[in-house]
Amino acid sequence: MPFRYIVAFCFVAPLIGVMAMEGGTYGASVMQEGYANHATIAFCAGIVAFLATLLLTREFRVFRFDWLRARPAPLPSDRVWILATASLVAMALFTLFVSGGINVVLRTVGRGDFRSALGDTGALSYLILKYYSPAILAYLALIYSRRPWYDAMIPLAVPAIVVALIALSFGFKSGVVLAFLPAVVVYFWRVSGWLLVPLSGAALGGIALGYRFFDGLSDPMVILGRLFYRLTVLQGDVAWKIWDLHLRGEDLPGYLSQLPAIFGDRVFTLVTGIDRSMQLDWVLTHFGLLTTYLSGYPINIIMAGHNNTATIFSEGVLLGGLSGVLAISVLAGLLTAALYRFIDVCLSRHRYVEASLASSYFVFALMAWLLGGGITAILHISILVGLVTGYFLLKFIEGRRLDASAEIYAT
Numbered sequence: 001m002p003f004r005y006i007v008a009f010c011f012v013a014p015l016i017g018v019m020a021m022e023g024g025t026y027g028a029s030v031m032q033e034g035y036a037n038h039a040t041i042a043f044c045a046g047i048v049a050f051l052a053t054l055l056l057t058r059e060f061r062v063f064r065f066d067w068l069r070a071r072p073a074p075l076p077s078d079r080v081w082i083l084a085t086a087s088l089v090a091m092a093l094f095t096l097f098v099s100g101g102i103n104v105v106l107r108t109v110g111r112g113d114f115r116s117a118l119g120d121t122g123a124l125s126y127l128i129l130k131y132y133s134p135a136i137l138a139y140l141a142l143i144y145s146r147r148p149w150y151d152a153m154i155p156l157a158v159p160a161i162v163v164a165l166i167a168l169s170f171g172f173k174s175g176v177v178l179a180f181l182p183a184v185v186v187y188f189w190r191v192s193g194w195l196l197v198p199l200s201g202a203a204l205g206g207i208a209l210g211y212r213f214f215d216g217l218s219d220p221m222v223i224l225g226r227l228f229y230r231l232t233v234l235q236g237d238v239a240w241k242i243w244d245l246h247l248r249g250e251d252l253p254g255y256l257s258q259l260p261a262i263f264g265d266r267v268f269t270l271v272t273g274i275d276r277s278m279q280l281d282w283v284l285t286h287f288g289l290l291t292t293y294l295s296g297y298p299i300n301i302i303m304a305g306h307n308n309t310a311t312i313f314s315e316g317v318l319l320g321g322l323s324g325v326l327a328i329s330v331l332a333g334l335l336t337a338a339l340y341r342f343i344d345v346c347l348s349r350h351r352y353v354e355a356s357l358a359s360s361y362f363v364f365a366l367m368a369w370l371l372g373g374g375i376t377a378i379l380h381i382s383i384l385v386g387l388v389t390g391y392f393l394l395k396f397i398e399g400r401r402l403d404a405s406a407e408i409y410a411t
Contacts, residue, residue: 002185003343003362005196007336010370011047014311017236018043027237028229029308030295039243042322043236043313046329053333062334063341070349074398076143081155083397084136088162091128092169099125101169111171111214116305123382129170130364131357131386132393133163134182138356139394141183142347173210177203182359189347235309235371238295242314245294246321252294255319258287262379279303287315287374315373332370335378339366353394357387 021027021034057063074080096102099121103109118125137159144152160180167175181203188195204227211223245252260268268274274281279299283289291310292302312332316325339362346355361383369377 001189001191002181002196002199003189003340005200006181006185006362006367007370010367011050013231014236014239014313014371015040015043015047016232017234018240018313019236020233021237021240025233025237027233027240029234029237030241032241032296034237034240037240037244037247039240042243042317042325043239045322046313046316046325049326049329050333050336053330054337057334057337063338065342065345068345068349068351068354071351073146073350074143074352076147076155079399080143080397081140083399084140085159085162087393087397088133088136088159088166091133092162092165094121095125095128095166095169099169101125101166104171105165105168107214112305114171125170127382127386127389128166129175129179131360131390133166134179134363135356135360135390135394136397137163137180138183138186138359139352139397141187142352142356145187168213171214173214174207175210177206177210178363180206181363182356185359185362186343186347186355189343235311238291238308238310239313239317241295242291242310242317246317252318253284253290255315255324257285258290258318259375261286262376262381264381267381276303287318287376288372290318291373309371310373312370312373315375335366353391353398356394357390360390361387 017027018039022036022040024033024035026033096105099118100109100114104111104114137156140156140159141152144155163179164176167179172178184199188199207227208220208223211217211226217223217226242252260271263271268285272285274285276282283293283299283302288307288310289302291314292306292308293299295308297306297308312328313325316328318324319328339358343355343358343362346352346358365378365383369375
């Protein structure tokens with residue numbers, strides 16, 4: 001099933017990047033060539049701790065979620081389809097014309113300039129991108145999943161196109177693929193591994209189209225080369241760098257200073273007294289900015305919006321060297337096992353609203369954390385807002401109430 005392969009990718013791709021850096025590859029994120037420093041061994045130790053945690057939680061059935069009652073499987077209806085599609089169209093109009101994403105699609109404004117200038121519309125725009133629209137598409141995919149795939153394609157086509165437009169308006173090359181991923185995860189939940197090849201091919205093809213559309217690249221070999229470099233070296237070079245700083249005994253900032261940022265920047269400023277005008281302090285207390293700073297970038301470039309990919313390995317190193325790597329890996333294993341079990345239980349008990357939101361959380365929170373690091377990726381206040389409001393939105397679209405007698409539908 002896609003869930004497992006996506007989690008594997010989150011560890012294998014950075015590992016290849018770390019190994020490449022130890023082999024002397026140039027890391028663009030850290031602006032230097034790599035060399036051997038045992039980062040691969042440390043990274044592999046983290047992977048072993050992660051896998052051991054997964055196996056132990058499964059063996060001892062740590063996560064059960066018995067409190068989730070079963071219910072009848074929601075069936076497709078004209079009302080649900082109309083409400084879902086109308087909601088998506090409204091979101092697309094907001095991101096395209098209120099937030100200004102149409103200028104990104106037409107390429108009259110740079111995607112970086114668009115994101116940095118979102119202002120007051122930014123919070124809602126990102127909730128639409130990461131939770132509302134992907135979760136609605138995932139919910140529609142689930143309620144049509146009992147039909148043959150060729151019967152489900154037509155009613156899913158229009159919502160999928162609208163979700164793609166929303167994703168394109170932000171200018172992320174992988175945006176459309178990520179927007180579709182929650183739906184893919186739940187729709188193909190119980191499909192065997194043979195489907196990995198066509199799904200992976202479709203995902204790579206979608207990202208390649210993003211390179212062609214936003215970067216103007218046309219040579220397939222150039223696109224594939226950049227894509228492979230982005231998915232491997234640029235996923236691992238910062239992790240290699242942070243480990244190298246630790247190995248050389250550099251004085252790294254404390255990890256606990258990153259935690260207040262989970263409440264959002266406004267609360268963070270109220271609690272700590274640090275605001276954006278205090279640029280160095282601001283950078284040192286935000287994980288993504290900090291790892292970019294440790295990679296060698298000047299503060300003015302970082303504050304302008306440049307951000308590197310660091311992975312949870314870097315977070316573990318800042319937490320406490322190799323011990324920190326093992327601790328973060330165990331935490332990642334627990335969270336991954338819990339989320340996998342939760343989605344599995346929700347699907348078996350026909351809790352499609354909860355499964356759709358959990359799948360979106362998997363892609364835009366857990367996966368983002370595994371690849372990018374920073375505990376705020378899984379605990380930020382905006383995530384709670386997205387999940388709660390997304391739940392009520394999907395319940396409104398679903399439009400029905402069920403009682404405890406639904407337990408007879410448990411499978």
